[in-house]
Amino acid sequence: MTDRAIQLREQGVDIISLSVGEPDFATPPHVIEAAKAALDAGDTKYTAVGGTSRLKQAAALHFARDLGIEVSASQITVSAGGKQAIFHALLATISEGEEVIVPCPWWVSYPEIIRFAGGSVVPLMTSARDNFRFTAADLEAQIGPRTQWLLLNSPGNPTGAYYPADMLRSIGEVLRRHPRIMVLSDDIYAPINYTGEPHATLANLCPDLADRILTISGVSKSHAMTGFRIGVAAGPEWLIRAMEKLQSHSSGNPCSISQAAAVAAFEGPQDFLAEWCERFRARRDMVVSAINAIPGLSTPTPDGAFYCMVDAAPLMQRFGDDTGLALHLLENGVAIVPASGFGGRNGFRISFAADEAKLTEALRRIAKALA
Structure with a gap:
C-alpha cells in the first residue's frame, strides 16, 4: 500500500x-548532534559485530531504567533494527518443523521470518472484544510437542494491545510448566503506553524465566530514529553469541554513526x-x-x-x-x-x-x- x-x-x-x-x-537535537560529532571524529570504521561496548552499556541502562531488566553488556547485542535481531534469534534456534506461537493479528514480518527459518506458525487468535489479548488458557491450548517459541509484542503492532502485569504473570505460570519453550518479547513500543502504569515486561516479572526470554528494544519508535536502523536485544548469553555469529556473516556490525547516535538517545534527556x-x-x-x-x-x-x-x-x-x-x-x-x-x-x-x-x-x- x-x-x-x-x-x-x-x-x-x-x-x-x-x-x-x-x-x-x-529526531531529538542531541541525537543529531551526537551523529555529527561521530562523523567529525572519524568514527567511520568497523566496530565489533554485536555493537560497541559504549552502546551495549547505554543499552543496559535503557533496559534497567525503562524495562526493569537488569542485564550486563555481555547479554546484549546490537543490530540493524529490531527486525534483524528477531530474524537472527529465530534463525539460530528453530529446526525444520518446529512451531512458534504467534498472537494474531500479528506484525507482518513474524510469520515470514519463522517460515524462512523452517518453522511453522501457530496462530493464537485474539479478538477486538478482548482488546486483542490472549489469556493463559488460550496459550496453553496451543502448546504442542514441537512448540519452540512464543512471540509477545506489547504494546503490539497492529492492534496496540498491551499485556498488563497480572496477565504476564499468568502467562509465566504456563511457561513454567513447559520449560522447553522460549519467549521473544518484542517491547519496541514500550515508551508509547497510555495505561498510566509502568511498562510491564515478562523478564522483569518472572526473573526465574529470564534464561529463556529474549527482549527486543531499540530507538526507532521511542526517539523517531527509524532511518538510523538500530535495535538492541537482551537475553541469555548463549543466544546472544549465536545471534552475533549469524550477524557476522549476514551484515557485520551496525552503522557506526547510528550507534553513536543511539548512545545519546539512551543516555541523554528522556523528558x-x-x-x-x-x-x-x-x-x-x-x-x-x-x-x-x-x-x-x-x-x-x-x-x-x-x-x-x-x-x-x-x-x-x-x-x-x-x-x-x-x-x-x-x-x-x-x-x-x-x-x-x-x-x-x-x-x-x-x-x-x-x-x-x-x-x-x-x-x-x-x-x-x-x-
Missing part, C-alpha cells in the same frame, strides 16, 4: 498515508517522551472517536503504540474483501493496510503517527468514501 501511495503521489495524486508505523516527530506520548494519546482518541462514528466501522481503544485495528465486516459484501476496501480508500486519497496483511480479515490498520491536520483530513475522506 505504501508503494502504491508513492506511485500515485508521483503521478500528482494527493494521498495521505496512514500505512507506515513511523513517528512524524523530528520529551512524555510530551510525545500525550500527543499520540490525543491522536488516538480522535481517530477512535471518528472511526466509531462511521457506519460499518468499529475499533477498540488501543492501550499503546500508534495503531488502530479497524473492523469493517459489515462492509465486506460491498467490497468483497479488505483488500478491495483498501484499494477503494486509496482511490479516495487515503492509504491504509488491509487486515489480511496481519493475518486478520475484514478490516484494516490505521497508523495515527501523523500530524493532527493530516489525520483529520484522512478521516474526513474515509467517511466520505464509505458514505
Whole structure:
C-alpha cells in the first residue's frame, strides 16, 4: 500500500498515508548532534559485530531504567533494527518443523521470518472484544510437542494491545510448566503506553524465566530514529553469541554513526517522551472517536503504540474483501493496510503517527468514501 501511495503521489495524486508505523516527530537535537560529532571524529570504521561496548552499556541502562531488566553488556547485542535481531534469534534456534506461537493479528514480518527459518506458525487468535489479548488458557491450548517459541509484542503492532502485569504473570505460570519453550518479547513500543502504569515486561516479572526470554528494544519508535536502523536485544548469553555469529556473516556490525547516535538517545534527556506520548494519546482518541462514528466501522481503544485495528465486516459484501476496501480508500486519497496483511480479515490498520491536520483530513475522506 505504501508503494502504491508513492506511485500515485508521483503521478500528482494527493494521498495521505496512514500505512507506515513511523513517528512524524523530528529526531531529538542531541541525537543529531551526537551523529555529527561521530562523523567529525572519524568514527567511520568497523566496530565489533554485536555493537560497541559504549552502546551495549547505554543499552543496559535503557533496559534497567525503562524495562526493569537488569542485564550486563555481555547479554546484549546490537543490530540493524529490531527486525534483524528477531530474524537472527529465530534463525539460530528453530529446526525444520518446529512451531512458534504467534498472537494474531500479528506484525507482518513474524510469520515470514519463522517460515524462512523452517518453522511453522501457530496462530493464537485474539479478538477486538478482548482488546486483542490472549489469556493463559488460550496459550496453553496451543502448546504442542514441537512448540519452540512464543512471540509477545506489547504494546503490539497492529492492534496496540498491551499485556498488563497480572496477565504476564499468568502467562509465566504456563511457561513454567513447559520449560522447553522460549519467549521473544518484542517491547519496541514500550515508551508509547497510555495505561498510566509502568511498562510491564515478562523478564522483569518472572526473573526465574529470564534464561529463556529474549527482549527486543531499540530507538526507532521511542526517539523517531527509524532511518538510523538500530535495535538492541537482551537475553541469555548463549543466544546472544549465536545471534552475533549469524550477524557476522549476514551484515557485520551496525552503522557506526547510528550507534553513536543511539548512545545519546539512551543516555541523554528522556523528558520529551512524555510530551510525545500525550500527543499520540490525543491522536488516538480522535481517530477512535471518528472511526466509531462511521457506519460499518468499529475499533477498540488501543492501550499503546500508534495503531488502530479497524473492523469493517459489515462492509465486506460491498467490497468483497479488505483488500478491495483498501484499494477503494486509496482511490479516495487515503492509504491504509488491509487486515489480511496481519493475518486478520475484514478490516484494516490505521497508523495515527501523523500530524493532527493530516489525520483529520484522512478521516474526513474515509467517511466520505464509505458514505
